Amino acid sequence: MGVVVAFEEKSAAGTGIERLVRLVAADMTRVNQLIVSRTGSDVAMIPEIANHLISSGGKRLRPMLTIATAALSAYRGDGHVKLAAAVEFMHTATLLHDDVVDESDMRRGKLAARMLWGNEASVLVGDFLLGQAFKMMVEVGSLGALDVLSTAAAVIAEGEVMQLAAAKNTETTEDEYLAVIRAKTAALFAAACEVGPIIADRPKAEIAACRSYGANLGVAFQLIDDALDYGGASAKLGKNVGDDFREGKITLPVVLSFRRGDSEERAFWKRALQDGDVREGDLDRAIGLMRKHGAIDDTVERARHYGKMAKDALAIFPQGEMRAALDEAVDFCIARAH
Template structure:
């Protein structure tokens, strides 16, 4: 059986259109809020921030905040500022990540650090976090502030966990899943939890939205991990093989390392632990991942978490919001086809 991921990724945006259409009016307000709150009399701050903000991301996370608020019948205006806060948290994380990972590209463009330097990227990320928390306070919900501030701490812990696991081929699947739960899925989870929290819905509904976001976030990251070895630069918004070159231990590597021969494990140790990478090594790495079905099995794991995300929504009655949120799961998984 051939690879699930073709060399040219064809993201199925149609499964994203339902959500995009439902939240379009509110997203216009979110985008206006983002631009207004990224402004500063310090010229470099909006320059750096807008370089990433305007780079074409789908803004999935703030859309999830708007959608879960809609799912739970929220009728106020606070969800707009919370959605903007979520996007600022995400943007700040990206600015910081690119410095830590020494990445050159982000969303197909030069990373901010390549244009303004590492210090500016970190400090503007801090500014955006400050603006995010300012908006949370303005909304006036202590419960929502608790959800998002807790997520900010967990994300930072996830980054440190990933740093500690970098270049360690002994990383287990459980260890790796703990990293992505914190680093990636925590913000998805919080983005989905603040909607019903703001609407003051019962604990069961809040927990359902939180579970949906957590499982969706894990599925999303696992597909990203697979695409790093089987996608395209245009699809990824970064260079194919960046994880390999940076010595990142992701699930495809964990699976291939466990299933490999002594010689194959020595290859991973040389390239990832010792950083001795020859020109042909990325091609050899992809061949090993294919040999041991590591990419296909990573995608299967993603489908499993996607199914759990859908199950979490079963608590809610049928609605256009529920349909759209289920379609988002399809969109995240279908990026690998």
């Protein structure tokens, strides 16, 4: 298994998103102000729950990508700020819903909202945030951007249902798993990057390039998350190491280990994940099998492959600081584990 490198350590070594953060800082200040104002409600529980998650230290990577691709496309206007806030609201809503579906206890190192306010409130506040996101999209007045983000919302929901259908199914293939994460994770990355050039009225080739960048980055991002669950530290993950295992989630390291294992090893995966019969020492055994079959290293290698495709997608844009910053964002996502 490869060595896991913490965000902060890697950033200090020069591979981080400092340049991207700096270039989008002024617009992200406006995005954050808009997020705060749009979580306001006379129903006290709504801002409480929304702010519990929104203020809990997320990197805001998706809205930063919206701001960055708008700048890359030479957009002049204010629409990108509302679209970036809408993207963050969509992301936050999916996290609130995910934690209910997955029965997760932790989110970003804190108790999940469902643990404090209950499942019903978490789902309903997620719905409120989705409503606010669509309201901001309409205010921007771009039918193209509205189409892209509303389609993404439907695809994300489809991905959630696909994941439910595949839950605890150790027979899941790599292609089937990739289809889930393309819908569940990569769709919002793709949409976040695509709306920038759309509102800038750029040529179709540039819009497609930004979409491809986001989609491939999203797959790489999720694959690294999958690897980190079996080789990270809970302080960095914002959840407990092995949560995916305990929840019976079929992720790529599991898919590869199951396929490459012998009959006795496959029986172990079926007992632990399919039957939910997790015993003391099973997580250590799971990690040991992943090391034996190179499953974590290969998951990271696949992430690198998608990261290269993300960078290649932007090659039609001229060299410049924003393009370099977007390239570095790919490196940042992948450098979390190597």
